[in-house]
Amino acid sequence: MSEVMITSSAPALSVLDLVPVRAGQTSAQAVAASLDLARRADRLGFRRYWFAEHHNMPAVASTTPPVLVAAAAARTQRIRVGSGGVMLPNHSPLVVAEQFAALEALAPGRIDLGIGRAPGSDPVITQLLRQSGTTSDVERFPDHVRDILSLVSPDGAAVRFTSGGTYDVHATPAATGAPEVWLLGSSDYSAQLAAALGLPYVFANHFSGQGLERALDLYRSQFQPSEALRAPRTFLTVNAIAAPTAEEAEARSLPNQRMTARLRMSRPLVAMETVEQALAGADEFDGLADSLMASARANWFVGTGDSVAAQLAVFAARHDVDEVMISPIAGAYDGEPMDAAAGRAQTLELLAAAG
Template sequence: MIPFSVLDLAPIRQGSDAAQAFRNSLDLARHAETWGFRRFWLAEHHNMTGIASAATSVVIGHIAGGTKTIRVGSGGVMLPNHSPLVIAEQFGTLESLYPGRIDLGLGRAPGTDQFTARAMRRDLATAAENFPHDVLELQALLGDVQPNQAIRAVPGMGLKVPLWILGSSMFGAQLAAMLGLPFAFASHFAPQMLMPALREYRARFEPSVQLDKPYAMVAVNVFAADSDDEARRMFTSLQQQFINLRRGTPGPLPPPVDDMDALWSPAEKAGVGQALAYAAVGSPEVVEQRLKEIIADTAADELITTGQIYDHTARLHSFEIAAGVRDRLAAQRAV
């Protein structure tokens, strides 16, 4: 069975707030655990009034503390925003509190606009360039203590929290391959380089202590409902969020609308369609066929599903349908 996981952006809906977003995220995580999803990841974004997971490690602790078995982690921590030692201490703390359940996915983008990035890290020009070195430093801080090692992550040292490299380009694929780490591709919003990156990752992979063969996870937007029309209407919340972001007016997750053509230009429609190409939107049958195609095309080892759905009950139902699709696909593979 190909595992399914959940990527959550802790969406703040129009008319709501971060506190409700965190309650909804925990409720979704508890359901995802019951439905057999493998992991529940949260993403680091900043200065986004529609996303509540800026303090990613704090929210991970909230989710892990309210669940029992599902793996919880970052998808991802934007490492150039932070000192590797601080992240080692944070995730060492999480691993100490919730042993065997914590993942540390790492990205090199700022997770925000350039002005906010400068407010977070004053060495903006070199921070992203140092990403490979920072990953190695972080890996060492979470590894076994070496003789005469002066700086230690406490907690963190020796805990070997599993690292992932996240990416939307060839760079992440090459780094993950070189370091022998699992690779997660952000195809839910940047699918253009997915297939070349997967080929590069698999071709160049070097086995490591953490991983002996390539392991690739592909991100997919899933908007599943009892009917195609209902699912397409739910999808308009994410479509609106994308055009608002591209117009430079990001905000809380908007409610769905009946007619997107009244809101976007033909160029915006084409751009959003390209960015959200890796989406399964429709009834259970439509979603099953689309996910089957994606798995076949990518040979993914795991799918991480996400859905910026305005109504929380509808969001739960969408993930429940996705879990049912996973089980049917597993049954088909077993025949």
Template sequence: MTTLSVLDLVPVRSDQTTGDAVRATRDLARVADDLGYHRYWVAEHHNMPAVAATNPPVLIAMLAAATERIRLGSGGVMLPNHAPLVVAEQFALLEAAHPGRIDLGIGRAPGSDPVTSFALRHGAGGVGDDAVARFPEYVENVLAMMEPAGVGLAVGGRTHALRATPAASSVPTVWLLGSSDYSARLAAEKGLPYVFAHHFSGQGTAEALELYRSRFQPSSGPLGLAEPRTFLTVNASVASDADEARRRALPQLLTMLALRTGRPLTPLALVEEAEKQQLGPDEQQLVDAMAARWVIGDGPTARARIADLAATYGVDEVMVNAVASAHVGAEPHASPDREETLRLLAARD
């Protein structure tokens, strides 16, 4: 059986406040926990009208306190935006509070526009391209600082002990994330788990995973890995019938269309709002191409598609980004269609 997990960007619909969206995400995590999903990751995106996942550690702390069993993690922390020590401290503390349940997924992309990236990086991880260029160094720093023994830091001619937390008894699992072959190479070199962002483009996945697997070098220590470890991410909208699943996916498809064509971004539309938008032939072709790479359909069809994707890419775990929006009249603090996606995918025929 394919292991199922969840990716959540904490979408903000046109009928929601940030508080509503966060409450809906908390309830969705509880549903995933009750249904037996393996892990629940939250993203890091900034200054986007439709995304409230700006701070993964804060969200993870909230979700870990609201759930019982499921692993919680970042999908991912955009490391160039932050000082490595701050990230190491945050996740070492989360692991101490919830041992064995915390994943630290690390990405290299900014997760935002250039102005916001500058505001985030100034005085933290670095400014401009320097932070991205130093990404391998920053990854190494985070790994070393989270080791229970810490790391020696040379300052003023003396070596000082530096630990992310005073007395760690365990460490979170560290994953590298990417949408190109860069992170695949780095994860293989460092012997770390790796995830390719298949949900974002749906292209280049097989090549990135093959590169990672073929170049993987086993690593040792608390964060070490003996063999390659990866899984697949995919967007999904599942309903009682295929037509309804497509309707619920349309708002997110239109958001992705705006992102890829440079249009102004807005809060995630409700289904009826999205259906009023008129698309030109080229726009419709792009939307159809994106939808073809997503999992959209009724429960049995969607579960079969998940199994086929897992077999195609040689993974035993699939992380689902539940992209279903909601209909006019839905409770603002709830995400019933995203919850139904998770329930139908977890069902057994």
């Protein structure tokens, strides 16, 4: 398929990648497939490519966004690359600042630092990640965001001692720029904090879509201009699958539908099924699972390239955003190469061509 650049008549498109791992696939193959997808998104004209942070999940290999961002930055030329997001309570603010200051030095003007406060895993893994004292204090999340904003700036931050005096701290010795910091979330809290700090904000609509209108209204109505941003700036995330036919797109949605049902019913998680495995396992699910699958599917954008592109344009206009970040969740068929993601690549190509 030839590559066609996205035109200005459509909302800008970006990509959110969880680095899915399907049955029989190794982590190395899954990462190779995602990096190939990042190169493709760069060539096709997508605006940005973000990696999520999730832990200890058989079907997700995006445990360390900074590592993946560095690899993607080294393999691309134009596209912005970043985290969607770093789950800040899991990490020291200084370490996050140092990582992303180094990334900004690696790819100047192309780095996004998306920050969230969710754990990105189950309670056991959360405890293991947060064995670092006050870093794990979720109530200090706003302070830690402010710390990062100071630390990644060329001027750095100053630690003030109660006994008097200060101590200068820089995330990198001689910065000439800083990563663009975004707040991410799916609740009123994150929208209001982004507004109060004058930061760009992304609502995680790909989770369920519940609360979207209220979060956007809170962010826009309460926004306070800052040095970083003079007016509200936001975009939305969606799950999307595009294929040459609607039938193929629906089939490629089945593995993720079933994964969603497992998550919501707290069933044991497995590597992502192929389409054939999902079809073969249909009888193992009950009516509740079917209902959960249907509910998830109702919020996704699935169809041909032209139909999905048209739906995305309507969606963007309805919520007054000029950018939509798609999580390309197309499943794989048996026999498709393990070190590539044919269905996800096809989604990007068809949406770029339709734009």
